[in-house]
């Protein structure tokens with residue numbers, strides 16, 4: 381039983397990475413965390429070259445992830461909100477799962493996925509899109525956790541004077557940035573708790589699958 385956690389944030393070690401890891405850490409089974417940061421993953425080009433063998437032919441970093449995706453029993457997909465939807469790196473990754481959809485249904489059918497969705501202001505929007513993509517791959521949705529991350533406006537150096545940035549939107553114009561008013565996952569213990577419960581829930585789904593499979597084998601043996 382293996383859970384693959386994939387964070388689509390281009391910022392390593394930030395909120396998306398951290399919350400995906402919280403989900404993985406709570407599940408008592410084999411897990412692997414992959415950050416898409418720095419990876420080159422192009423959008424699906426609709427070339428249909430994957431139809432004969434369920435293998436995408438675009439020569440980029442998605443190729444090295446293919447076997448890990450196929451061999452995992454469950455996923456944690458994490459993405460940040462960029463302009464009221466999931467960021468394009470995560471979207472490209474999820475589009476490219478299209479290589480598994482051909483001929484006799486999806487090669488990912490029956491696997492489980494939990495969703496981690498982060499935003500500076502509206503964390504729930506990436507989740508809506510990711511949840512809508514899962515049925516295309518016949519992946520079962522286990523649950524979603526959302527949390528607030530610190531927008532880069534808190535560290536860009538112009539946040540206090542910028543009239544269009546997240547600092548002005550969240551705190552009001554002209555406010556000083558302090559550690560107290562900077563969003564941080566550590567200040568959202570209920571979200572960490574939710575993430576851990578989600579990890580336990582994936583584990584329970586996988587265990588139920590294993591015992592259902594064992595029952596089937598033993599009833600066939602009788």
Ligand SMILES: Cc1cc2nc3c(=O)[nH]c(=O)nc-3n(C[C@H](O)[C@H](O)[C@H](O)COP(=O)(O)O)c2cc1C
Nearest residue numbers: 389394395396460462463464499500501502529531
């Ligand atoms: C280009 C860009 C666009 C963003 N757009 C939004 C947005 O529309 N709504 C929102 O709530 N947060 C937005 N954010 C803030 C991010 O969602 C927030 O910083 C989040 O914590 C990023 O996840 P990370 O910390 O894991 O990198 C945006 C950030 C960037 C860099």
